Each structure stands twice: as C-alpha cells, then as structure tokens.
Amino acid sequence: MNGGLHTENLLYDETDSYIVSDELRNAVNIAIALKRPLLIKGEPGTGKTVLAESIAKSLGLKLLVWNIKSTTKAQVGLYVYDTVQRLYDSQFGDKDVSDIKQYIKLGKLGEAFTAPERVVLLIDEIDKADLEFPNDLLWELDVMNFHIPETGETISAVQRPIVIITSNAEKELPDAFLRRCVFHYIAFPDQDMMERIVRVHFPELENFLLAEALKAFYWLRSVSGLQKKPSTSELLDWVQALTIGGIDPDRIGKELPFLGTLLKKNQDFDLALRQLHVRTTGGTAGGTNRGW
Amino acid sequence: MFTGFFYLLRQEGIPVSLTEWMTFIEALSKGLAGSTLSGFYHLGRTILIKSESNLDRFDLAFYRYFQGIEQNEELLKQVGDWLEQPLPPRGFSEEERAALIDKLGLPDFDALRKALEERLRTQDGAHHGGSNWIGTGGTSPFGHSGFHPGGIRIGGESHSRSAVKVAGERHYRGYRTDETLGVRQFEVALRRLRQFSTRLDGPKEELDLEETIQATCHNAGRLELVWTRPRKNTVKVLVLMDVGGSMTPYAKICSQLFSAVHKATHFKDLQFYYFHNCVYENLYLDSDCSPYRSVPTEAVLHNLGSDYKLILVGDAAMAPSELLMPGGNVYWEISNNEPGITWLERLARHFPYNAWLNPIPSQHWDRIFGYQTLEQVKQVFPMYELTLEGLDLAVKKLMVRQ
Structure with a gap:
C-alpha cells in the first residue's frame, strides 16, 4: 500500500535499532501524509516512546520531546512569560525591561513551530496531565500557530512538525481531541517479531538460548491470572541476565532462572512458580484455589 | 461512497464522527489505501478508530461489510487464466493518477461489485492494458499492476494478507471493553470517580x-x-458486596474489583461491607458474613452522609421471599423484621448517588434463576453489568444525582 504514499517525500521506514510492524509503519506514514498527530497506545514496554526516536532517525529530522507530568499545563508547551525575572531585572538589573520579548521563553511546541527545519515532536504520556490538557492544545495543533498577547506576536509553524503522542490509557482522552488524531494501537509482538527485536539488541545471542528464552517468555505470558504480564523491555533485561549468568539454555524452560526480572509482583511470582511446577511435573498444583 | 460502511460502523457502536469520516475519504482520495482492500482496512482502522477497545468492533464490521467479496475460488481460477502473461507493471505518475481520479471518480463499492459480477459473466478471454475488462497494466478497475482509484486487485502480487481475512481473525477481541479484563482496567475506570470532583465547591x-x-x-x-x-478529591465511596452462594462463580471478578477499589487511593473515604443475597439489619465486615463481625445497617446509614457514593455488587438473584418477606433472610438463625426490599429502598433514599453492579451478563437478566427479584432490585437501583463498560456507565451515573 505504499504506492500512494510516495506523494509525500517523507516516508518512514524502520531503523537498525527499532523494528516496526507493517501496520505501524503505515500508520506513521498515513499520519504524515494527512498532517495529523499520531496517537500511539499500547501495553507498557512495547516501544511507544522509542518510536518517535526511530521516526526522527529514519527521516533525518531533529526530535523534540515534551514529557508530560501530572502538573503540566498546556500553556507551558507554548510559552512562559518569566515575569519574576522581569521584576527582578527592573529592581536590580541593568537590562531594559520594557522589551518584554526577552522574557518570553518558548515551550516545546513553540520550539517545534519556530524551528527552521521540520522536526518530530513527541508529546509523551499525554494521559498523565489534567483531563482538559489535550483540549487546550486542539487549536494550536490544528492551525499550527498561537498568539502571545504580551508581545502581540503570533508564532506560526515554519515547517509543520510531525507530532507523535503517546498514551498509557490512564485517562480517557477527550473526543474532540481524538477526532483530530490518527490512532494506532501497538499490539504485543508475536514470537517471530520478538525474535527480530531481541536480535537488534543482542546480535551475538546464541540461537538456542534465544529460542528457549522466547518459548519460556511466551509461556509465562500465557499463564492466566497474572496481574502484570512481562513486556518487551523486561524480556530484554531477562535475556541479558541469562547471558551474563551463563545459564544453560536447557534449564531456562524448566527453572525460569532470574524470574524476578520478568515478574515484579509477589502474587505473580508465586503463581508462575506453581504453574511451572504443574507443567514440569504434570502434577496438580496445591492451593491454587484462591477464590473466596 | 462506502457510506454503508460508515453506518455499519456506527451500528456496531463505534463512535465514528463525520470529521473522521471526511478525513478517511480525504486519505482515500490521496491514494493512501493503495487501491487494495488491506490498504483500505489499515487506513480505515488508523483513522476511524480511536481506542483499542473498538478495534474488534471494527474488525467485525469490516468483515460483515466485505465478506461478500471474498473470492469465489472457481471464478478466481478462470480469471487467473485470463491474467497469465501479464503486461509489466505500469507505473503511473502523480499527474496521471490525478487525471484518472478526476475521470473515473472515487469508488462506489456496490456499483463496483455489480460491475465485477457483470464482467465475470461476459468476459471471454484475456485483455491487457485496457480500461474495462479484467486484465493487467491498465486502468480497468479489475486486475493488477495497473491503476484505478477504486479498483479491485485480482491476482498479481499481494502486499499483505487479505484484509478481510485478517479482520475475520479478530485479533483485538481481548481489548473489547464489554468483556472484563483485570484489576488494572478496573482501577482506571474507578479513577474517573475523581475527574468531576475538582475545584467546583x-x-x-x-x-x-x-x-x-x-x-x-x-x-x-x-x-x-x-x-x-x-x-x-471529595469522593467518598461505600461498597456493599454480595458474597457466597450464587455469587461463587463470580468470585474472581469480584475479587478483581475488590483489589481495584482498595488500591484506588484517591477516594477521600472508602467503606466496604459484605452482605449475603440481600441487605437486612446487619452488614458484615468479613466475607464469611460472621454475625460476630457485623455492624447494624442502621448505624451505617446514620454515620455516613448522603454524599457517599453507594456501589452495590451482587447478582440480585434470590428467592422472592428473601427480598419481599419479613423473616426471609436465608440465614434462618437471623430473622429480619422488615423485608429486604425495604432496606434496599432505605439505602437508595439515603444515598442518592448509587449504582448496582451485576456480574451476570445483562442479556441473561430476564431469564436467569431469580429474575423476578433482579427485576425488582433494578427498580430500586440503576443496574449495570460488572464489566468495564458497565463500570464506566456506573461511574458516570454515580457522579450525578438521580
């Protein structure tokens, strides 16, 4: 389906350090072609944040990251008027305080607009912020400009930035905001894909070890009742631990060494070990009935 | 153009707005779907769907709308013969494409389908490079290695698996919100009990x-x-949970809700009590409903202000006597002077922000054992399914006075 996308000379493709599925690549290219923000959701550890880096690298553009916290206000992304500095200067400094312009500090969105070259702007974890946060940015993201009343200036985008937004779905995003976005949900990678991903990080890894580790990993994910399933980044940690520990690949599936790198909750840990016991001995697990 | 698909999506319950639909049409006219069905599928999914919980609905709608065009094997073989010895793939420049789009217009799927049927009936042999018959390298809507803004690729190289097939596999079933997921999702849903309680008072x-x-x-x-x-956060919550007996099959989901409620740290106050089948004079502190660890319901009513949001969890299915008769308590050693329904009404009156979560799927509510009492409880409390979607609705309801 790449035929039509050649109209945009910006065409994203995966980089050496980031493996991307066809669907995700297409979603990125659709977002670029339609000039809409791309909203990325997905299980933790599926590489939402790294995607923006990969896009920037693939297209040879600069990446600006705006990390959202629970206290972040939309205004901060546009500009901040440093009135305190101005007051200070007026009393103790020797600067000309009548020039307000020098006290206007552009935020990440402002920076992205004023950059002479096109940039990739990552708005990371937008769901962390206040409920109204996304709505406050609607206009700016739509028309790609904003007005600074203090100086009477209007900041317009020199080159429309490519906007990538990630969300962990901690809050529902407002409908009006969603309507303007292109959306992609990063599904958890299947075993083949995962193999490629691990290979990128550990090119030297032994085939047998990787196969065994992946088998054990996907088995673990399939254990029902886990409160938090292990994700890609935990798998990578685990593989590293296995290599450093010099674990015999045959033992991986039977013993799940270094399980603590994969599972972070007590209950999950117990559950996994019990299930493992059932699997290796074929016996019945004692006391699994924890209902009430 | 594909308007039927738009309405089908809405019928499936996907909140597709006109804005998104226009964006989708714009994308189609830019050729972003690459004239393939799988291109159409991915493009549609990317633009029209805004939540992973709707991906499955999209797959279903897509499957329903397009399954008719999934190939007829015999016909394919015949058409495949016509397509042997194709012309080399013909590249079309942007101008050519634009001109063709102007000339041919954007696809009307139903018409296209009829036209294909017509061609299949009347075409007698191979035709290449033309604009009408099934062939290669031309601008006919049917065939491959050519270009038509709304054509159907027949044979030739496929860039991916058939979209209809992919849709039919329903990979995103697990993300539906009307199926229950886990503690984490419940927590997220409960977190909304905070969102309206900002700085207003x-x-x-x-x-x-x-x-x-x-x-x-x-x-x-x-x-x-x-x-x-x-x-x-000013939200205070009172949870009353039915345990034992008919609730046993739902123990898992109830315990998930239980952990989610207790993990939610954002409530100003949380009170949690148990009951068995129906609320009577006493509420229990433990899930085994021991009379030694109980408090009078009257005291709870007296101590907690009516700003507490009341969530009842239970199947509301019981013997009619348990709900309607004095002394109907299923624990026969504890008699009750007033019927259960009186207590429920009293609770509902005292706590105007209330909702009942029922682990029984709503489609069975009028059929299961105990449907008579369920119906009556439903008259007293607004009842929702104990699923993510139900909890969402309940949370919304809890924010407003009935």
Whole structure:
C-alpha cells in the first residue's frame, strides 16, 4: 500500500535499532501524509516512546520531546512569560525591561513551530496531565500557530512538525481531541517479531538460548491470572541476565532462572512458580484455589 | 461512497464522527489505501478508530461489510487464466493518477461489485492494458499492476494478507471493553470517580503561590494575593458486596474489583461491607458474613452522609421471599423484621448517588434463576453489568444525582 504514499517525500521506514510492524509503519506514514498527530497506545514496554526516536532517525529530522507530568499545563508547551525575572531585572538589573520579548521563553511546541527545519515532536504520556490538557492544545495543533498577547506576536509553524503522542490509557482522552488524531494501537509482538527485536539488541545471542528464552517468555505470558504480564523491555533485561549468568539454555524452560526480572509482583511470582511446577511435573498444583 | 460502511460502523457502536469520516475519504482520495482492500482496512482502522477497545468492533464490521467479496475460488481460477502473461507493471505518475481520479471518480463499492459480477459473466478471454475488462497494466478497475482509484486487485502480487481475512481473525477481541479484563482496567475506570470532583465547591482558602507571584509581577511589584480552592478529591465511596452462594462463580471478578477499589487511593473515604443475597439489619465486615463481625445497617446509614457514593455488587438473584418477606433472610438463625426490599429502598433514599453492579451478563437478566427479584432490585437501583463498560456507565451515573 505504499504506492500512494510516495506523494509525500517523507516516508518512514524502520531503523537498525527499532523494528516496526507493517501496520505501524503505515500508520506513521498515513499520519504524515494527512498532517495529523499520531496517537500511539499500547501495553507498557512495547516501544511507544522509542518510536518517535526511530521516526526522527529514519527521516533525518531533529526530535523534540515534551514529557508530560501530572502538573503540566498546556500553556507551558507554548510559552512562559518569566515575569519574576522581569521584576527582578527592573529592581536590580541593568537590562531594559520594557522589551518584554526577552522574557518570553518558548515551550516545546513553540520550539517545534519556530524551528527552521521540520522536526518530530513527541508529546509523551499525554494521559498523565489534567483531563482538559489535550483540549487546550486542539487549536494550536490544528492551525499550527498561537498568539502571545504580551508581545502581540503570533508564532506560526515554519515547517509543520510531525507530532507523535503517546498514551498509557490512564485517562480517557477527550473526543474532540481524538477526532483530530490518527490512532494506532501497538499490539504485543508475536514470537517471530520478538525474535527480530531481541536480535537488534543482542546480535551475538546464541540461537538456542534465544529460542528457549522466547518459548519460556511466551509461556509465562500465557499463564492466566497474572496481574502484570512481562513486556518487551523486561524480556530484554531477562535475556541479558541469562547471558551474563551463563545459564544453560536447557534449564531456562524448566527453572525460569532470574524470574524476578520478568515478574515484579509477589502474587505473580508465586503463581508462575506453581504453574511451572504443574507443567514440569504434570502434577496438580496445591492451593491454587484462591477464590473466596 | 462506502457510506454503508460508515453506518455499519456506527451500528456496531463505534463512535465514528463525520470529521473522521471526511478525513478517511480525504486519505482515500490521496491514494493512501493503495487501491487494495488491506490498504483500505489499515487506513480505515488508523483513522476511524480511536481506542483499542473498538478495534474488534471494527474488525467485525469490516468483515460483515466485505465478506461478500471474498473470492469465489472457481471464478478466481478462470480469471487467473485470463491474467497469465501479464503486461509489466505500469507505473503511473502523480499527474496521471490525478487525471484518472478526476475521470473515473472515487469508488462506489456496490456499483463496483455489480460491475465485477457483470464482467465475470461476459468476459471471454484475456485483455491487457485496457480500461474495462479484467486484465493487467491498465486502468480497468479489475486486475493488477495497473491503476484505478477504486479498483479491485485480482491476482498479481499481494502486499499483505487479505484484509478481510485478517479482520475475520479478530485479533483485538481481548481489548473489547464489554468483556472484563483485570484489576488494572478496573482501577482506571474507578479513577474517573475523581475527574468531576475538582475545584467546583468549597471556599477559596489556599494561597495560590504561582498566581500570586504572577499577579504581583503584573502589578509591577505591589503584592497581590491570589486565593484558590484546595484541590482535593471529595469522593467518598461505600461498597456493599454480595458474597457466597450464587455469587461463587463470580468470585474472581469480584475479587478483581475488590483489589481495584482498595488500591484506588484517591477516594477521600472508602467503606466496604459484605452482605449475603440481600441487605437486612446487619452488614458484615468479613466475607464469611460472621454475625460476630457485623455492624447494624442502621448505624451505617446514620454515620455516613448522603454524599457517599453507594456501589452495590451482587447478582440480585434470590428467592422472592428473601427480598419481599419479613423473616426471609436465608440465614434462618437471623430473622429480619422488615423485608429486604425495604432496606434496599432505605439505602437508595439515603444515598442518592448509587449504582448496582451485576456480574451476570445483562442479556441473561430476564431469564436467569431469580429474575423476578433482579427485576425488582433494578427498580430500586440503576443496574449495570460488572464489566468495564458497565463500570464506566456506573461511574458516570454515580457522579450525578438521580
């Protein structure tokens, strides 16, 4: 389906350090072609944040990251008027305080607009912020400009930035905001894909070890009742631990060494070990009935 | 153009707005779907769907709308013969494409389908490079290695698996919100019990430092104090949960809800009591409903203000006597002077913000054992399924007075 996308000379493709599925690549290219923000959701550890880096690298553009916290206000992304500095200067400094312009500090969105070259702007974890946060940015993201009343200036985008937004779905995003976005949900990678991903990080890894580790990993994910399933980044940690520990690949599936790198909750840990016991001995697990 | 698909999506319950639909049409006209069905599928999914919980619905709608065009094997073979010895793939420049789009217009799927049937009936052999018959390298809507803004690729190289097939596999079934997921999702849903309780009430009694500095500086250094309301969550929650007996099959989901409620740290206050089948004179502190660890329901009503949000969890299915008769308590050693329904009504009156979560899927509500009592409880409390979607609705309901 790449035929039509050649109209945009910006065409994203995966980089050496980031493996991307066809669907995700297409979603990125659709977002670029339609000039809409791309909203990325997905299980933790599926590489939402790294995607923006990969896009920037693939297209040879600069990446600006705006990390959202629970206290972040939309205004901060546009500009901040440093009135305190101005007051200070007026009393103790020797600067000309009548020039307000020098006290206007552009935020990440402002920076992205004023950059002479096109940039990739990552708005990371937008769901962390206040409920109204996304709505406050609607206009700016739509028309790609904003007005600074203090100086009477209007900041317009020199080159429309490519906007990538990630969300962990901690809050529902407002409908009006969603309507303007292109959306992609990063599904958890299947075993083949995962193999490629691990290979990128550990090119030297032994085939047998990787196969065994992946088998054990996907088995673990399939254990029902886990409160938090292990994700890609935990798998990578685990593989590293296995290599450093010099674990015999045959033992991986039977013993799940270094399980603590994969599972972070007590209950999950117990559950996994019990299930493992059932699997290796074929016996019945004692006391699994924890209902009430 | 594909308008039927739009309505089908809406019928499936996907909140597709006209804005998104227009964006989708715009994308189609830019050729972003690459004239393939799988291109159409991915493009549609990317633009029209905004939540992973709707991906499955999209797959279903797509499957329903397009399954008719999934190939007829015999016909394919015949058409495949016509397509042997194709012309080399013909590249079309942007101008050519645009001109063709102008000339041919955008696809009307139904017409296209009829036209294909017509061609299949009347075509007698191979035709290449033309604009009408099934062939290669041309601008006919049917065939491959050519271009038509709304054509159907027949044979030739496929860029991916058939979209209809992919849709039919329903990979995103697990993300539907009307199926239950886990503690984490419940927590997220409960978190909304906070979102409306912002700064709307209470006096302005906290110094807003930021704003004070800002205002003072605007005031050229003369102090100007700005006051604000403290930003606290005012939501208080009372949960009453049915345990034992008919609730046993739902123990898992109830325990998930239980952990989610207890992990939610954002409530100003949380009270949790148990009951068995129906609420009577006493509420229990433990899930085994021991009379030694119980409190009088009257005391709970007296101690908790009516600003508490009441969530009842239970199947509401019981013997009619348990709900309607004095002394109907299934624990026969504990008699009750008033029927259960009176207690439920009393609770509903005292706590106007209330909702009942029922682990039984709503489609069975009028059929299961005990449907008579369920129906009556439903008259007293707004009842929702104990699923993510149900909990969402319940949370919304809890924010407003009935």
